Amino acid sequence: MIEEKFDAIVVGAGMAGNAAALTLAQRGLKVLQLERGEYSGSKNVQGAILYADMLEKLIPDFREDAPLERHLVEQRFWMMDDRSHTGLHYRSDDFNEEKPNRYTIIRAQFDKWFSQKVREAGATVLCETTVTELAQDAYGKVIGVRTDRADGEIHADVVVLAEGVNGLLGTRAGLRQRPTPDKVALAVKEMHFLPRETIEARFNLRGDEGMVIEAAGTISRGMTGMGFIYANKECISLGIGCLVADFQRTGETPYGLLDRFKRHPSVAPLIEGSEVKEYAAHLIPEGGFKAIPQLYGEGWVVVGDAAQLNNAIHREGSNLAMTSGRIAAEAIFQVKSRKDPMTAENLSLYKKMLDESFVIKDLKKYKDMPALMHTQSQNFFLTYPELVSKAMQNFLRVDGTPKVEKEKTTFKSFIKARSWSGLFGDAFRLARAWR
Amino acid sequence: MSIEPSVRVEDKLFYNRYLVDAGRAHIKVRPHTTPSPELLSMLKACPARCYELNDKGQVEITVDGCIECGTCRVICEGSGDIEWSYPRGGYGVLFKFG
Ligand SMILES: Cc1cc2nc3c(=O)[nH]c(=O)nc-3n(C[C@H](O)[C@H](O)[C@H](O)COP(=O)(O)OP(=O)(O)OC[C@H]3O[C@@H](n4cnc5c(N)ncnc54)[C@H](O)[C@@H]3O)c2cc1C
Ligand code: SF4
Numbered sequence: 001m002i003e004e005k006f007d008a009i010v011v012g013a014g015m016a017g018n019a020a021a022l023t024l025a026q027r028g029l030k031v032l033q034l035e036r037g038e039y040s041g042s043k044n045v046q047g048a049i050l051y052a053d054m055l056e057k058l059i060p061d062f063r064e065d066a067p068l069e070r071h072l073v074e075q076r077f078w079m080m081d082d083r084s085h086t087g088l089h090y091r092s093d094d095f096n097e098e099k100p101n102r103y104t105i106i107r108a109q110f111d112k113w114f115s116q117k118v119r120e121a122g123a124t125v126l127c128e129t130t131v132t133e134l135a136q137d138a139y140g141k142v143i144g145v146r147t148d149r150a151d152g153e154i155h156a157d158v159v160v161l162a163e164g165v166n167g168l169l170g171t172r173a174g175l176r177q178r179p180t181p182d183k184v185a186l187a188v189k190e191m192h193f194l195p196r197e198t199i200e201a202r203f204n205l206r207g208d209e210g211m212v213i214e215a216a217g218t219i220s221r222g223m224t225g226m227g228f229i230y231a232n233k234e235c236i237s238l239g240i241g242c243l244v245a246d247f248q249r250t251g252e253t254p255y256g257l258l259d260r261f262k263r264h265p266s267v268a269p270l271i272e273g274s275e276v277k278e279y280a281a282h283l284i285p286e287g288g289f290k291a292i293p294q295l296y297g298e299g300w301v302v303v304g305d306a307a308q309l310n311n312a313i314h315r316e317g318s319n320l321a322m323t324s325g326r327i328a329a330e331a332i333f334q335v336k337s338r339k340d341p342m343t344a345e346n347l348s349l350y351k352k353m354l355d356e357s358f359v360i361k362d363l364k365k366y367k368d369m370p371a372l373m374h375t376q377s378q379n380f381f382l383t384y385p386e387l388v389s390k391a392m393q394n395f396l397r398v399d400g401t402p403k404v405e406k407e408k409t410t411f412k413s414f415i416k417a418r419s420w421s422g423l424f425g426d427a428f429r430l431a432r433a434w435r
Numbered sequence: 436m437s438i439e440p441s442v443r444v445e446d447k448l449f450y451n452r453y454l455v456d457a458g459r460a461h462i463k464v465r466p467h468t469t470p471s472p473e474l475l476s477m478l479k480a481c482p483a484r485c486y487e488l489n490d491k492g493q494v495e496i497t498v499d500g501c502i503e504c505g506t507c508r509v510i511c512e513g514s515g516d517i518e519w520s521y522p523r524g525g526y527g528v529l530f531k532f533g
Contacts, residue, residue: 036524038454043503045533107533128525148523166505168521179509186506188482190447191532235532244509247480248473254482259442278532279447281482281504 006032006156008332009145010123011131011169013040015318016304017162018114019058019325024160025121027333032154033123034147036130040118041111044164045189045282047230047237049212050105051319058326059117063099067109069232070210071100074203078266080217080227081389085266096209104210104230104237106191134159134173134300142173142299158299158332158342162325165283165305175300176293181248182374183287183308185225187241188254190262192274196234202270203231214315217385219261221252224286224377226315227261229270236271238262241284243374254281284317285310289367295354296347301328309359313366320359327353368433379426383417444484448500456526460498462507463518470494474516477507502528 010021013035021033037043055062074091119125135144135153144155161170171178203211215227225242240261261267285308292308304321311320331350340346354360373380391410414423474494477486483500508519
């Protein structure tokens with residue numbers, strides 16, 4: 001057993017864990033961070049869009065040395081059927097600002113940099129160490145962790161669980177349930193390398209400008225899911241994710257889905273000639289507000305994906321992870337400063353502070369979206385994309401059909417596919433869940 | 436109908452780096468005579484195709500190519516079909532990009 005006792009042990013060196021460990025160390029606490037990967041980032045997968053605001057709160061001058069790929073000046077939303085896409089694009093020169101708001105990043109490289117900042121702030125970071133269990137006293141209070149190293153029990157006043165979406169330790173200790181197939185999505189992703197100039201030409205970018213595409217429609221074969229294509233400096237991140245319950249139900253393979261997405265006539269030319277250098281897979285929490293578990297207890301708090309803090313509608317996760325990690329650390333610091341013990345009652349401050357932040361407010365706003373998307377997946381991901389595509393073709397093809405008749409055809413196809421009540425019902429349910 | 440070219444996951448996994456912990460599989464399938472529906476669904480749902488059917492119709496796992504996503508845990512741990520944990524520290528998949 002490591003005799004030394006720590007003020008706090010942070011399990012995991014992802015976005016949430018690094019934010020927590022950094023904040024705790026900056027406040028002068030004695031922190032030990034444990035990470036199972038060879039280095040921070042070696043197990044982590046993301047699209048990845050970084051939201052600057054949440055990182056700025058931790059490291060105000062991060063732009064000076066963080067490994068950022070491109071700042072985003074353009075966002076494309078694609079609604080796809082098998083041969084077409086209908087797009088909504090937004091591009092603005094306003095995004096070419098001194099302190100851009102969103103960047104693409106490469107997680108393994110970004111996390112390595114972040115971890116260096118954690119070390120510089122004074123935390124002890126131990127990689128290649130898998131935490132196998134929480135150490136609890138006779139009353140169930142968490143007093144530390146057990147690891148897979150010899151004599152691996154280590155003690156601390158409080159354990160910050162930043163272990164990511166699988167949340168194995170929390171489940172093993174009975175602090176929360178294992179995620180269920182309807183509450184997590186499985187995403188698969190590839191890294192496609194191309195010369196910088198090729199990427200800039202294909203995506204209409206200059207210098208470090210970046211763009212991302214979010215795609216939905218028949219690419220997910222009626223499952224609840226989304227595809228993405230993100231431009232980095234010299235590579236393109238391309239992936240697709242769907243609910244695990246849908247994979248289980250349909251028997252679709254994740255790699256089959258990914259390859260079909262790559263071969264789509266709208267996508268193939270963008271990655272033509274690329275060299276693939278990695279294939280990754282990861283789960284994403286999709287349950288939203290209603291899936292948030294107990295966030296604190298005797299001697300522990302849980303942050304980031306492990307607490308299911310993920311906004312699937314906006315594809316935000318890392319910012320909720322960083323923010324929950326920072327807030328948990330601030331709450332711990334306050335309890336510690338008052339020389340109070342790390343009891344559940346005192347640590348409830350973390351939840352109170354989190355409730356007041358955008359993290360819980362945003363998740364609350366969309367609390368009905370996950371259920372709606374999951375029960376209506378056939379309509380939202382198959383029927384509507386196909387209808388919209390047909391409507392667009394009908395609108396654009398000039399073939400001598402009078403416009404009045406064209407409009408009637410489009411109108412009828414919608415009614416035929418979904419009926420009046422179906423259409424109104426879907427619109428109403430969507431509006432209500434969005435509100 | 437268009438013919439779908441078959442996708443070889445093995446080729447995809449070839450891009451990745453792994454440090455295999457020989458002799459210490461981090462996921463184990465409970466011995467069985469007939470596989471449960473959950474276990475059978477893993478033949479398709481595992482993104483690294485770690486699960487395969489042997490000639491007796493039982494589901495087997497080879498963890499060498501596992502990308503540690505947790506999908507099989509989410510689907511199969513509850514029914515007791517598998518035991519799931521992470522590889523020992525430092526072992527398993529090593530993402531360069533992630
Ligand atoms: C394909 C994909 C695309 C995404 N795109 C975006 C995006 O564009 N923007 C965005 O904001 N979010 C995105 N997300 C979500 C985002 O990646 C997550 O919300 C974020 O990484 C969560 O951070 P975390 O620290 O909670 O978990 P993680 O980053 O997963 O970190 C958990 C860490 O804990 C370690 N760990 C786990 N268990 C143990 C243990 N027992 N012992 C020791 N170490 C352990 C892991 O190795 C890992 O380093 C995406 C996710 C995926 C999968
Ligand atoms: S963790 Fe993921 S990659 Fe590994 S065996 Fe299970 S489903 Fe397959």
